[in-house]
Amino acid sequence: MTKDITYTIKTKQLIDNLKSVCANYGLGNDGNEFKIITQVFLYKFLNDKFRYEVKKLKPELGVNNDFNTALTKLKKKDFELLMDLLDENVPRLKPHQLISYLHNIQNSGDFAKTFDDTLRDISIENAEIFSIKSFTGAKDLLFDELSAFISDRSERDAFCRAIINKLFEFSFEESFEYYFEEKYDFFKDIFEYLIKDYNSDSGGKYAEYYTPNAVARIIANILVPGKVKQARCYDPSVGSGSLLMSLAHKIGEDKCTIYTEDISQKSSTMLRLNLILNNLTHSIPNVIKTNTIAQPFYLEKQKFDYIVSNPPFKLDFSDFRNDLEKDSFKERFFAGVPNVPNAKKESMSIYLLFIQHIIYSLNESGKAAIVVPTGFITAQSGIEKKIRERLIDKGWLRGVVSMPSNIFASTGTNVSVLFLDKKADSDHIVLMDASKLGETVKEGKNQRTVLTREEETRIVEAFNSKEAAEDLSVIVSKKQIQEKNYSFSAGQYFEIKIEYVDITVDKFQEKMKGFEQRLNELFAEGSRLDTEIQKQLKGLRYE
Incomplete structure (x- = not known):
């Protein structure tokens, strides 16, 4: 090499x-x-x-x-x-x-x-x-x-x-x-x-967060487990295109046509360079600079085989929010539009609009992977739950992978990846908790969790084989998720295991004697502290 x-x-x-x-x-x-x-x-x-x-x-x-x-x-x-x-x-x-x-x-x-x-x-x-x-x-x-x-x-x-x-x-x-x-x-x-010096992670009106290579590879390998003849691939919040690059390499650059939208001119410029470097020049004419939520270019022009997205989670879109409640938008935003908070408009959950936009943009056999804040998968009400209900009731959820914390160096938000499939197997939905995997490394002032290639492979293989792995994944049905209030959290479905160990009578009595001795020591220490506290209280004087 x-x-x-x-x-x-x-x-x-x-x-x-x-x-x-x-x-x-x-x-x-x-x-x-x-x-x-x-x-x-x-x-x-x-x-x-x-x-x-x-x-x-x-x-x-x-x-x-x-x-x-x-x-x-x-x-x-x-x-x-x-x-x-x-x-x-x-x-x-x-x-x-x-x-x-x-x-x-x-x-x-x-x-x-x-x-x-x-x-x-x-x-x-x-x-x-x-x-x-x-x-x-x-x-x-x-x-x-x-x-x-x-x-x-x-x-x-x-x-x-x-x-x-x-x-x-x-x-x-x-x-x-x-x-x-x-x-x-x-x-x-x-x-x-x-x-690296120009793709700002620090926020701003239209912050651009770079998706880690490990997450991009995991998404590509789960979305495309086998060979594909031809595919139309789309990202509605593309940024510099790291998710699409991994997907295109998995499918084959000559077998896929890429379509993108993003409001940022800087992102569009970086994406063009990324497409050229990765032998995907033929897709540059499909790069559109636009506001995907308010002015989608491809909405009625094209449906897609594969969609990947790491959308902005929070963003102030109050200046065009009311327009999204008009009848022309209601079919796309079936679960609703987030309200404008009284304070911190920048905390508006714009990612909920991107999820709904992606669902609308899939073709009849389309597949998608969406990075979301992990809180989305368990929210008990609101737009979040309505989206989850739609995915389960329609049979479109293939599975969820909850990632380790700090997988993104730029944000401490815990993230999960939703995998959608219009032809999903509703009796074998994969819920995975990968939060305990990875090792922590320091990148500048930030700490980041990095997955090894072996851990990436473990996640992909367990997901694609629909394998229940201890402390990692569980296979559940549509009905089970409905019974759990549409929760997508793997932890709520893991079996609680109680281990029984055979011990002799003498060992049992020895353990009980140890517990009794420890309790007596704690009681004695508590009594001593009570006496000391009373003594100190008597010494207090009003000045």
């Missing part, structure tokens, strides 16, 4: 070098640093992907290590034919848009303008595949005018030269060969490293 380690180290060094350039020009920890780092990284990736795919079609272009010159010398009709032969998900670049060309002309006048113009042209010429749409259909651009983030105009040329030099020193091409031939996916770790 030395190759993957080498590629990972070098790629992380590139990211660190780009951050260093930003810091040297006053953009360290600046709000625009995120845009610069992610967009420059994306430009490098697309540049190298283009070179890699073109060389596969025409290997002679890679001879003598002068790809740019060889590409430039192609006749116009030969170049156009070559572009036509490329897979539709590969970016189309021109010789003067390559990093090697910019590197060679970096000392020309007004280089920053050349750099920005190059990125703008790439955006426009590849908009059909690589642009993200809003609810209204408007498309964004791949790249901003990056040099404009440098306020001192006299430094812009030098800044762009520094960026190009860092990009020129590095190549993805060998890692592409290793990734596609060996099927080793190191881009997941790279993506996490790339965005």
Whole structure:
């Protein structure tokens, strides 16, 4: 595994070098640093992907290590034919848009303008595949005018030269060969490293919480226990897409089409990069920036085979809450809409709307996995219970896994995962309490519980085999859950076991004598304390 380690180290060094350039020009920890780092990284990736795919079609272009010159010398009709032969998900670049060309002309006048113009042209010429749409259909651009983030105009040329030099020193091409031939996916770790400083866990109006790899893998392996021919996969609160990436890898990138919605522009940008890194470029046109609850894009357009979601649990949606009670929303929000509290509007339980939206969005044989606060599975009344009743009475609950506390480093909320299946077996519902698994590790100021791969496998195998495992899982029927007031908590169904141990008469008397002696000691200590308390009370005087 030395190759993957080498590629990972070098790629992380590139990211660190780009951050260093930003810091040297006053953009360290600046709000625009995120845009610069992610967009420059994306430009490098697309540049190298283009070179890699073109060389596969025409290997002679890679001879003598002068790809740019060889590409430039192609006749116009030969170049156009070559572009036509490329897979539709590969970016189309021109010789003067390559990093090697910019590197060679970096000392020309007004280089920053050349750099920005190059990125703008790439955006426009590849908009059909690589642009993200809003609810209204408007498309964004791949790249901003990056040099404009440098306020001192006299430094812009030098800044762009520094960026190009860092990009020129590095190549993805060998890692592409290793990734596609060996099927080793190191881009997941790279993506996490790339965005770790920018994917805020600290809350805010639209907080983005990164789903741990272990949870994403468990969800994918339970949702897809076998082979799938083709699938439409959806996440209505996608964030940076970690749940969908694991699901797509399990199904097969070429066998699934991804659909997403999220209100955050930052999340949409990170998701696009994640899709490109994970060979899912064909799904970028399905990335929609919108308010999924108030303005769902796919609601009446598409139903889905698989839905995964780690929705925001609490969020102030009071500004459009009353609109959701109109007749046009009632079928989707069958269990109701949370009220606006008198205080702390930010505590509104928006996740309850996402659960109902997901149920509505499944097709007739659809499956879903939803991360919820564990309190949802036992709430005795309200919207929570109405949703649970619907899932059980309709026979749509496949099971629940209650995760260890602090499985998310960013929140102390205990979480569980609901597994829904429109074709579920209502006589064999799996309720699992995995809260005792995992080990605690420290991540910065936070403590987090980490599951081992063996524990992940244990959870998945017990769930998929519908196996009752002591202190872990129980198999119950629809009727049993109805009798327990629709509780989804495994602990309420575990059998209470009393162990009986045979002992001799002498052992019994010895134990009883020990208990009696201990009680006498406690009584004596209690009497002494009573006397001392009375003595102290008599000594009290009014001043």
